[in-house]
Amino acid sequence: MSFHTKPCLVFMFVFLVATRVCIQQVDAAGECGRTPIRSAATSLSPCLSAAGNLRAKVPPTCCTKVGALIKTAPKCLCAVLLSPLAKQAGINPAIAITIPKRCNIRNRPAGKKCGRYVVP
Numbered sequence: 001m002s003f004h005t006k007p008c009l010v011f012m013f014v015f016l017v018a019t020r021v022c023i024q025q026v027d028a029a030g031e032c033g034r035t036p037i038r039s040a041a042t043s044l045s046p047c048l049s050a051a052g053n054l055r056a057k058v059p060p061t062c063c064t065k066v067g068a069l070i071k072t073a074p075k076c077l078c079a080v081l082l083s084p085l086a087k088q089a090g091i092n093p094a095i096a097i098t099i100p101k102r103c104n105i106r107n108r109p110a111g112k113k114c115g116r117y118v119v120p
Contacts, residue, residue, distance in 0.1 A: 031079035040069070041080045041089075048089060051096035063103035070100060070108055078114035093117055 032040045047062035069077045080086060081093050097117045100108035112119045 032073055032076035035073075035076070037076075037079055037083055038085060040073075040076050041083060041085045044069070044080060047096070047099055048091070050099055050102065051086075051089075051091040054095050054098065058099055058102045062099065063105065066099055066103060067105050070105060074109050074112075078112075081117075082115045 030037065044062070044065055046059050046065060050056045050058040050062060066077065081091070081096050086093065086096070093115070094117060097114060098120055101110075101120045109119050
């Protein structure tokens with residue numbers, strides 16, 4: 001190898017490694033971590049009826065999913081609630097925010113703000 005080629009190859013290798021690290025950090029930077037918000041929202045589909053009707057019984061599968069999300073990524077739940085996907089699905093955020101309480105989830109982030117809504 002010539003004298004100038006070797007430093008160039010070393011620089012390119014370092015650049016590629018650094019770029020890969022930056023891309024991985026960006027992928028995990030959202031409220032839902034590495035899970036795309038669409039997937040997180042889809043996982044909460046058992047909650048649809050309860051998210052639009054305050055009198056509707058919250059299905060146990062919904063409570064399980066919400067409880068797991070609160071435990072692992074509480075900001076993700078808020079992001080899903082305020083997402084355009086929720087609006088498209090006809091979810092009423094003022095009603096949906098009550099689901100953790102209606103599920104009797106003890107470790108819910110009561111008093112935390114989610115947009116203009118407060119977790120009861």
